[in-house]
Amino acid sequence: MRLLKFFGWSIVAVFCGLLLVLSGAFLYLSPGLPSVEALRSIQLQIPLRVYTSDGKLIAEFGEMRRSPIRFADIPPNFINALLSAEDDNFANHYGVDPSSLMRAATQLVKSGHIQSGGSTITMQVAKNFFLSSERSFSRKTNEILLALQIERQLTKDEILELYVNKIYLGNRAYGIEAASQVYYGKSIRDISLAQMATIAGLPKAPSRFNPLANPVRAKERRDWILGRMYKLGKIDEAAYQAALAEPMNASYHVPTPEVNAPYIAEMARAEMVGRYGSDAYTEGFRVTTTVPSNLQELANHAVQEGLITYDQRHGYRGPESRLPGKTREAWNLELSKQRTISGLEPAIVTQVDKNALHVLTRNGTETVAWDSMKWARPYLNTNSIGAVPKQPADVAQVGDLIRVQRQADNSLKFSQIPSAQSALVSLDPQNGAIRALVGGFAFEQSNYNRAMQAKRQPGSSFKPFIYSAALDNGYTPASLVNDAPIVFVDEYLDKVWRPKNDTNTFLGPIRLREALYKSRNLVSIRLLQSLGVDKTIDYITRFGFNKQDLPRNLSLALGTATLTPMEIATGWSTFANGGYKITPYLIDKIESRNGETLFVANPPSVPTGMAASSGIAAPSHSTFTINGSSEGPAPAAQAPAVAERIVDGRTTYILNSMLEDVIKLGTGRRALALGRSDLAGKTGTTNDSKDAWFSGYNADYVTTVWTGFDQPESLGRREFGGTVSLPIWMDYMGAALKDKPAHTQAEPEGILSLRVDPVSGRAAVPGTPNAYFELFKSEDTPPSVNELGTGGSAPGSPLPADESAPIDLF
Numbered sequence: 001m002r003l004l005k006f007f008g009w010s011i012v013a014v015f016c017g018l019l020l021v022l023s024g025a026f027l028y029l030s031p032g033l034p035s036v037e038a039l040r041s042i043q044l045q046i047p048l049r050v051y052t053s054d055g056k057l058i059a060e061f062g063e064m065r066r067s068p069i070r071f072a073d074i075p076p077n078f079i080n081a082l083l084s085a086e087d088d089n090f091a092n093h094y095g096v097d098p099s100s101l102m103r104a105a106t107q108l109v110k111s112g113h114i115q116s117g118g119s120t121i122t123m124q125v126a127k128n129f130f131l132s133s134e135r136s137f138s139r140k141t142n143e144i145l146l147a148l149q150i151e152r153q154l155t156k157d158e159i160l161e162l163y164v165n166k167i168y169l170g171n172r173a174y175g176i177e178a179a180s181q182v183y184y185g186k187s188i189r190d191i192s193l194a195q196m197a198t199i200a201g202l203p204k205a206p207s208r209f210n211p212l213a214n215p216v217r218a219k220e221r222r223d224w225i226l227g228r229m230y231k232l233g234k235i236d237e238a239a240y241q242a243a244l245a246e247p248m249n250a251s252y253h254v255p256t257p258e259v260n261a262p263y264i265a266e267m268a269r270a271e272m273v274g275r276y277g278s279d280a281y282t283e284g285f286r287v288t289t290t291v292p293s294n295l296q297e298l299a300n301h302a303v304q305e306g307l308i309t310y311d312q313r314h315g316y317r318g319p320e321s322r323l324p325g326k327t328r329e330a331w332n333l334e335l336s337k338q339r340t341i342s343g344l345e346p347a348i349v350t351q352v353d354k355n356a357l358h359v360l361t362r363n364g365t366e367t368v369a370w371d372s373m374k375w376a377r378p379y380l381n382t383n384s385i386g387a388v389p390k391q392p393a394d395v396a397q398v399g400d401l402i403r404v405q406r407q408a409d410n411s412l413k414f415s416q417i418p419s420a421q422s423a424l425v426s427l428d429p430q431n432g433a434i435r436a437l438v439g440g441f442a443f444e445q446s447n448y449n450r451a452m453q454a455k456r457q458p459g460s461s462f463k464p465f466i467y468s469a470a471l472d473n474g475y476t477p478a479s480l481v482n483d484a485p486i487v488f489v490d491e492y493l494d495k496v497w498r499p500k501n502d503t504n505t506f507l508g509p510i511r512l513r514e515a516l517y518k519s520r521n522l523v524s525i526r527l528l529q530s531l532g533v534d535k536t537i538d539y540i541t542r543f544g545f546n547k548q549d550l551p552r553n554l555s556l557a558l559g560t561a562t563l564t565p566m567e568i569a570t571g572w573s574t575f576a577n578g579g580y581k582i583t584p585y586l587i588d589k590i591e592s593r594n595g596e597t598l599f600v601a602n603p604p605s606v607p608t609g610m611a612a613s614s615g616i617a618a619p620s621h622s623t624f625t626i627n628g629s630s631e632g633p634a635p636a637a638q639a640p641a642v643a644e645r646i647v648d649g650r651t652t653y654i655l656n657s658m659l660e661d662v663i664k665l666g667t668g669r670r671a672l673a674l675g676r677s678d679l680a681g682k683t684g685t686t687n688d689s690k691d692a693w694f695s696g697y698n699a700d701y702v703t704t705v706w707t708g709f710d711q712p713e714s715l716g717r718r719e720f721g722g723t724v725s726l727p728i729w730m731d732y733m734g735a736a737l738k739d740k741p742a743h744t745q746a747e748p749e750g751i752l753s754l755r756v757d758p759v760s761g762r763a764a765v766p767g768t769p770n771a772y773f774e775l776f777k778s779e780d781t782p783p784s785v786n787e788l789g790t791g792g793s794a795p796g797s798p799l800p801a802d803e804s805a806p807i808d809l810f
Helices: 002-029 036-041 076-086 098-111 121-130 137-153 156-166 176-184 193-200 215-231 237-245 262-281 293-313 328-337 459-471 512-517 521-531 533-543 554-558 565-577 649-665 669-674 721-736
Strands: 048-051 057-061 286-289 344-352 356-361 364-369 379-381 400-406 412-415 421-427 434-438 480-483 487-490 495-497 508-511 587-591 597-600 680-685 691-697 702-708 751-756 772-777 806-808
Touching: 048 262, 057 262, 076 121, 076 156, 076 193, 076 215, 121 137, 121 156, 156 176, 176 193, 193 215, 193 237, 215 237, 262 286, 262 434, 262 587, 293 421, 293 434, 293 702, 293 721, 328 344, 328 356, 344 364, 344 412, 356 400, 356 412, 364 412, 421 565, 421 721, 434 721, 459 512, 459 521, 459 533, 459 554, 459 565, 459 649, 459 680, 459 691, 459 721, 480 512, 480 521, 508 512, 512 521, 512 649, 521 533, 521 554, 533 554, 533 565, 565 649, 565 691, 565 702, 649 669, 649 680, 649 751, 649 772, 669 721, 680 721, 691 721, 702 721
Parallel strands: 048 286, 487 806
Antiparallel strands: 048 057, 286 587, 344 356, 344 400, 356 364, 400 412, 421 434, 421 702, 480 508, 487 495, 587 597, 680 691, 691 702, 751 772
């Protein structure tokens, strides 16, 4: 027995002696190990964080949750807890603690395998930053040699700072500050002594002593650490007993987004990856977007409520699934598999009464009142619904998986997930800043960003671009164009096209102003025919549209181009800002992990005080950027980039007044309910109501809303841009502009207001009945009767009444 002990201790002595020899060899021979100096400039992985313009968190991207903390900010109690648990001799050794190594060697001899490495905190720093986790003598030797070198080059405080920021502490938390946030939702500086001891117990085994997964083991280790602190004189008995008595109160906290803007977050993430590659996820960039939190929340609400309202108008499609005869445990299991979609919670009907449904939710058993269910007539198709339900049993039965919407008072409202989709884009027309963007009903339902990716036909919301071309080519709001039947023939395809108006009526010669707010299709077609398709397409591409998306035929006048909501909103910005081209942008500023400014946007913007001028501005230049991913500080001040004028300011001023009439007199009359005098816009509805649009603006915001099905189908024969998309636009714009003064384009020079004969479109002579004031450019004043006579077809005069003869389409 003595011989065996002697043999064991001899092995231990030889092992320790060998390690000491190797350590001495390193000090004198400096073998080729990694440079310790690199630790001073080490860049720990920090996730990408995206914020609103007012500093609220939108999203965090990255594998590692980490928030580095300086040594000076670490509470002394935590340092004492950590050292008591991991290395109580840290202040006295030089990187290697012989007694710890002896203890590890003894365990090896007794058990036959490695139980602990005898590592000091310095040795753990060496391993975490330079070495693998392999358990071998060679790795341990390198660890010891590096630890000795680290102690020679770094202070104890520097070593501890590296350690506490690097270590993995479970639940994707790296470093003590991230762990404190994950387990307690607070900074390490703000948690209790007992909570500090809990976190200090994690480095040994983050999974075994995790306070969420293994609270019993976590408490045992916490209490042991507290005992060590008391024994070492780091805390007094009162603090010790109080900490022991504190219950385990850890819970899972994640960086909860303060604003629901997942489509914005994804756009920012993609742009950052485009700039920095994979470093975007690890370099700790802080991205500030152009999106204010209040406008984004308003947009979310408008889209969600608008789609729910449309959806319920067309009836109830039935439960998502039926689970009759199942146990409560089976129902709970099913609920655990379901996600809440834009606030619509899953629920299973457990009982049906005369006046209510009793449902099982994740909160337990709750009640859905009958009043919230009366809309749920059976869905037959988009044009037809069944009979009005008379009681809850007509709508649901036990075992139905349904959706409920929680109200402000915590009551539940019967609902369903809409089958249609919508998108909203709101821009600052003065510089292109994205102020709000919603790409669909729910990102968790579909990541497809319809605002940026869905190319759909804009219908009549495209007509203002045709009218702008006309106003820039001699037409005036008083010009008469014939709203009469017309036939187009394609001799190569043997096709005949007979376009018609929505109401299938024709009004004859009609002023452009009236034709726009009444959305007369035949007038738009004749305008395009008069201007020329190729010439008009060249004009329209000024607004930023891709020429390939614009059909090279007269159907362009009816909005048959395929364009995204973002492209439409961008083009409409020119009408709102007085004729300037803007480029949408999302990222306003990028900062480094140290708060250093790397990028500041400098978008081409409408010159202050010049939005109403009719001159041509200097060409724009692109947003300020610094090439490459190693960007330096942005200049303290940048010369403002000037937007390019693409349309005469007088044209946009006149067109603006015509688009205001769309709201005052035309298809956008619902918007009068907002009680504002500065709104202009246009509805758009495509064939069979497959796409419904509304675009509108004042000088503060230009907003486009699209609604439709992802796989195009009719929204219903009585659904139009004015019934589906305009209410969403109104909900958003009404709230966004609340308490803001009226703001519209100022009148530019070169505008005349003259009395016009509403019948002829010419300057009114004294005594003309119903004469009205119309806007003209100074060089486009209407001809008098004496100048032009009664015939002719020039802009400003009536077209011949009969225009129904066949005309080649192409």
